[in-house]
Amino acid sequence: MNMKNNFETIFTKAKEMKIDPHDRVSLKHTLEIYMRQNPITPPRTFAQSVAEYYRSYPLVSLALAIFLIFGGTALAAKNSVPGDVLYSVKLANEKVESAFAVGPNATAFVEVDQASARLEEAEQLAVSPSTASSTQLALQENFDAHVDAISKNVAALKQAGDYSAADTIEASLENAIAVHQKGFLFITASSSDEATSTASTTARKVFYYKKHHIGDPVTMTSTTTMETTSAGGGSVVAGGGTSATASTSFSGTITSGNDGVQPPATKSVEIPSVSVGIHPPF
């Protein structure tokens, strides 16, 4: 007998193995019952599937509805300016945004974003002829609050030794101010009383010092004092007095430059030129 045929015989023989005829029939019967119990469900359309999904998960659909309504509103609110109906929504959204920022770095960045948004709005308002002074003031207060928050967080970062992060934040604020210079001037011009708005003075300081790449206002103060003392005094007159800090000398200059006579617009435009005026003595 040929051996090759032998193992091929196994294959052939194997084919003969079958289900027991009785089992075969009973299994078929079982299957028929099973098929009747589980009939083919007509294929659902996409809309039907979606509807069924939301019916079985009511919370999901509720969340979706809320998202659609508020998401749409939030999107529309993003481009609103003070005085618009949706402006309060925008501010509320910013509060949420701030709440999600954790740590001085993230918080500062959000604050810079929001301060920048104020500048943007101010820029838009500056173009429109009729803006209520209350609106302008509110805008300024909001902006000042953001700048305050930025300063605090930057200080915290510096305390933690993260100078590069602090620099980045200051640079981005400075950049925002530079980009929206018109808005910045519009906001700062709104101040009726210079002395009370310390924050906007801070912002102006940041703007000024950053613009001229002089460095940190705090460092500046000590340098000024040192220089004036060594020079024997008298050369720095702008703020008056050798012990004057940089901030007082600065704001003092603005007030003296204004004399309270000129219209706000001219006053605000003057700031840079005045600044340049005091620059050399430093």
Add this chain to the structure above:
Amino acid sequence: MKKQEEQFLQAYEEHADALFRYGFFKVNDRELAMDLLQETYMKTWGYIAKGGKIDSIKSFLYRTLSNLVIDSYRKHKTTSLDAMSENEGFDPGFDDTEKIFDTMDGKKAVEMLSRLPESYKEVLYMKYVEDLSIEEIADITGDSKNAVTVRIHRGMEKLRTVFNEHEK
């Protein structure tokens, strides 16, 4: 709708024996093979009833059964998989080969085949017992057609060697 039911029952008539044999070939247990066969058809019907698309019912049934067999291995931890490593030679387990071929029935033949080296037995079985095409085998095992061809070729070579040695 009626049509799909008819087709499914036809698939039962056509493939039930082969699938049962394949199940037995894998698990070496008549009862278990029968249970697996029933589950295979029920699962496949469940898939069809839910609107699932099946290209080839034959391949689909084999794949389903194959997966169920693997599941049952996990459940019962049979030794049939471990018992046979590739290095172990194939031992038909009979001394008087010629005599056994005369009296051998289908069940014994399948049992013998299930003792083939693990890496070849599946493809050899599908090819020579169930007469599946290379394409169908590749579809069921998830390998490429080339891999299947090579494995069949090597398996046959090994089988020839074993049987020639046995003769001497």
